[in-house]
């Protein structure tokens with residue numbers, strides 16, 4: 001029963017999110033995780049996610065079965081409690097003992113799950129659903145006739161067209177955490193016990209025993225997302241870290257050495273921070289002073305504005321064995337870190353908040369937001385009809401999207417410009433998981449044209465130094481519009497790196513490196 005009870009809370013959260021006018025952010029997975037944390041749920045979040053996702057994608061069919069079978073009329077009633085006490089005063093204050101959502105979860109499992117079983121022992125709610133099995137089944141058959149479909153799975157794509165499982169990464173990428181590993185060979189042979197079959201391209205990963213050694217990032221591997229990597233001992237001991245390939249580009253491009261001092265300005269949850277640590281402290285370079293924890297002279301300073309996300313950062317650092325190697329600062333980087341206090345800093349990773357348009361698991365959330373906008377659009381349309389001013393919802397969407405991008409890109413410009421003002425910084429990698437040029441090439445162009453940035457001597461590090469073999473580079477047309485010389489525009493576009501979601505094996509991404517002598 002626990003799984004169904006917990007999934008009910010999470011599903012309610014999802015529906016509530018669709019009712020507010022506020023924009024919902026994050027992926028379905030993050031909404032599920034947040035709900036699990038908020039309600040301190042005991043069930044495995046992965047199981048909850050799978051159930052909620054599937055129920056959501058069958059919602060049209062489940063609504064039909066639930067309503068048409070009229071089973072809600074048979075749900076037993078109980079007196080409503082007032083302040084936790086049974087309300088015995090009036091006959092009318094009665095409530096149904098089972099919630100509609102919980103019943104739909106059970107109906108889903110009985111008819112639409114692989115096992116066709118309700119996952120619980122003896123329980124009155126299970127008996128209730130089974131008692132109505134014939135009636136529910138008739139409605140299932142009717143629905144299929146109505147929609148001219150033969151298989152239950154075909155009902156998934158009716159109306160909402162969303163299946164978050166088709167919205168996941170094609171490859172599970174993970175890297176060796178050199179902070180915790182001294183013997184790389186040994187670690188790889190451990191992995192090979194599970195992943196026995198080495199393939200030569202990530203697109204050839206088809207089986208749970210296949211493994212791909214990445215050709216662009218050292219010590220990065222790809223396996224099938226369903227291969228249960230998280231139950232591997234190396235993962236449990238923080239020796240391997242799951243991180244999308246493109247998200248590994250920034251630390252690799254920065255390539256900090258043993259004596260570098262780095263600021264990660266926007267660091268939670270800490271993937272890039274621990275990757276930086278892998279470069280600085282891997283290779284058995286472990287500063288003795290940090291191990292003793294006495295007045296450590298840090299080489300990595302991580303800033304994070306959001307206190308909650310700061311807790312996740314601290315946890316990730318602990319798991320990766322980096323807690324004594326990284327100084328965490330909670331607060332706004334542009335306020336907390338002054339250039340005169342960090343004169344020793346040689347390099348930066350700036351990976352600020354972005355639209356996230358390159359990441360997966362957002363289809364349901366995007367659909368929720370679209371539904372909200374459509375609803376607002378419909379309400380607004382009535383008024384507009386009266387005024388005879390018909391503005392299309394599409395252009396409204398577009399305006400909202402543009403306004404959001406304008407805000408994000410001006411924040412991104414400001415935070416990078418601020419980091420570029422640190423007196424001894426020589427390299428800075430700017431990255432986003434966005435596919436929009438507004439947050440990528442255009443931010444870079446504005447920085448290159450900025451008087452102060454120019455005066456400080458910043459240029460783009462050329463392609464030959466920035467993962468040269470990676471084929472997908474920046475959008476040339478963006479640079480051509482501003483830099484009339486063909487060669488210059490081409491060189492600038494080539495300095496940038498882009499990754500397309502899914503097509504390039506993971507999330508959509510952008511990275512570029514500023515440098516000066």
Ligand SMILES: C[S@@+](CC[C@H](N)C(=O)[O-])C[C@H]1O[C@@H](n2cnc3c(N)ncnc32)[C@H](O)[C@@H]1O
Pocket residue numbers: 247265266267268269270271272273303304305306309331332333334351352353354415
């Ligand atoms: C894209 S995420 C960073 C992901 C991280 N680099 C990683 O690889 O795990 C952006 C983070 O920047 C934080 N942030 C936004 N503005 C900030 C600021 N002014 N100072 C510090 N952190 C900021 C956000 O709260 C968010 O956690």
